[in-house]
Amino acid sequence: MNDAPKHDARGDTAARAVTSPWLDTEAAAAYLSCSPGTLRSWRARGQGPRYRVIHDKIVRYHRDDLDGFVLGEGGR
Template identity: 35%
Template sequence: MRNVNLVLRQPLTCGSEKARAMGESADFVTPKELAAHLGMTESGLRGWRARGVGPKWVILAPKVVRYRRADVEEWIRAKTEEET
């Protein structure tokens, strides 16, 4: 398994203002938010999903992908433990 060096560029927010206004749960983050948090691109996250790697994701509707905050945090902890 290839090690992934995670660089946290900004805090992981719990959903955008627009998403909260539309009634989305604050327990989910968008691919855009997660990509910013990890310092990578949204297309990089799409590639991970295509290969079945990275944090768990949820498909809420066609073309609506979200990540549970708890799953992302657990994935980061697991990756941190692998690299120590």
Template identity: 40%
Template sequence: MTARAIPNDAYHRPTLDAHAVAALTGRSADAVKMLRLRGRGPRYYKIDEKLVRYSLADVDAWLTASPVDTAA
């Protein structure tokens, strides 16, 4: 079995905390937390018991996943 190399940039990809996600989405950090707890927010990474991070790509995917078409 051959070990797969981890891309060099994997450890340098920026992650966002709830406050940064809140700023991007126009919600409060508490609202982002509640969405996470209800399973309705963007995908997240639980680093340890209290440390949660989001990738910008996951937040962007979540924001664009359910557009509402208002054209009649």
């Protein structure tokens, strides 16, 4: 049996998203069915779902925050 991780058309980002609740911009955009540019634009305007910045450069979205945003429960 092959235990190698499965990759779909979205590549490695999608495989990581399955194992961690923390998503990078590309995975968060795929999760929300929008473009990464939309998330970057929302961040620049102080809108969109809540996100964290790690070491002043790494942006991560928690899946719970994305779900809350979709349900109208939160954002910036």
